[in-house]
Amino acid sequence: MATRYWLMKVEPSAYTIDDLARDRTTGWEGVRNYQARNFLRDEMKKGDGVLFYQSNATPSGVAGLAEIVREGYPDPTQFEVGHAYFDPKSSREDPRWYQVDIRFVEKFPEVVPLADLKANPALDGMMVVRRGMRLSVQPVDRGHYEEVVRMGRAAV
DNA sequence: GCCAACGTTGGC
DNA sequence: GCCAACGTTGGC
Numbered sequence: 001m002a003t004r005y006w007l008m009k010v011e012p013s014a015y016t017i018d019d020l021a022r023d024r025t026t027g028w029e030g031v032r033n034y035q036a037r038n039f040l041r042d043e044m045k046k047g048d049g050v051l052f053y054q055s056n057a058t059p060s061g062v063a064g065l066a067e068i069v070r071e072g073y074p075d076p077t078q079f080e081v082g083h084a085y086f087d088p089k090s091s092r093e094d095p096r097w098y099q100v101d102i103r104f105v106e107k108f109p110e111v112v113p114l115a116d117l118k119a120n121p122a123l124d125g126m127m128v129v130r131r132g133m134r135l136s137v138q139p140v141d142r143g144h145y146e147e148v149v150r151m152g153r154a155a156v
Numbered sequence: 157g158c159c160a161a162c163g164t165t166g167g168c
Numbered sequence: 169g170c171c172a173a174c175g176t177t178g179g180c
Contacts, residue, residue, distance in 0.1 A: 011178085033163075056178055114179075132161040134177050 005145035006044060007051040007128055008066070008102070009136040017052050017063035020104045028099045029075045030085045036137035041072040041098035043139070050102055051140060051148055053128065059113035062148055070101035108152035122147045 008028065010016075020026055031037060050066040074095035077085035090096035118129045127138040140148075 009178090035163095060179070131179090132177095134162060136177090 003047055003049060004043070004045065005049045005051070005140040005142055006039070006068075007053050007062075007138045007140050009053045009055045011056045012054050013056070016054065017104075017107050020052065020064075020066060020102070021107055023104070025069055025101055025103045027075075027101050029077050031075070031099065031136060032085065032087070032097060033136060036135055037096075037098055039137045039139065040100050044068050044071060044100050044137075046071055049105075049145055051145065054111065057111070059111060059115065061111040061113040061117065062108065062152060063111050064107040064152070065105040065149065066102040067105050068100050069103040072098040072100055075099040106152075110152075112148060112151045116151065117148070120147065120151070 015026070028040070031040060046068055048068040050068065051062045052064045052066050054060060054063050074092070075085070075097040077083050078087040078090045078095065078097045079092060080086050085097075087096055114128070117123050117126065123129060123144055126140065126144045127133055127135065
């Protein structure tokens with residue numbers, strides 16, 4: 001199957017591209033939205049490309065690139081009583097929430113701000129530029145992915 | 157910190 | 169199954 005592309009959001013207070021550069025790989029735990037869960041569980045494949053997006057940041061935007069290294073598996077935090085991500089309605093027999101593992105690929109010299117994404121006509125239709133778009137895991141068209149990579153690598 | 161947009165919950 | 173209330177997200 002052809003490589004696909006994704007955008008994954010995180011708040012820098014929780015995790016940053018620098019954390020990923022240090023850790024090399026990390027488990028993308030804590031997603032508690034069904035639409036995002038379906039992407040994590042069913043659609044994301046090893047080798048897929050990821051735009052690493054930092055939200056609630058200054059500025060918010062794409063900080064770098066990552067890659068899927070492990071496909072969907074049950075998020076263990078849903079079973080941990082007392083954990084912030086614990087879900088009493090989930091069970092090991094029928095897990096509700098899934099995660100993938102990602103690997104650090106590249107940090108951009110500067111974050112590509114959301115405002116720049118919105119201002120670029122080549123990115124018309126990209127999910128993240130849509131108003132009110134809260135989904136934390138989003139599919140990205142190949143052309144949009146390549147354009148964001150180009151912007152991220154461009155000399156400032 | 158504000159608040160609009162959105163997803164989820166729960167009463168009926 | 170509807171939908172109001174509530175909680176969360178996330179840009180600004």
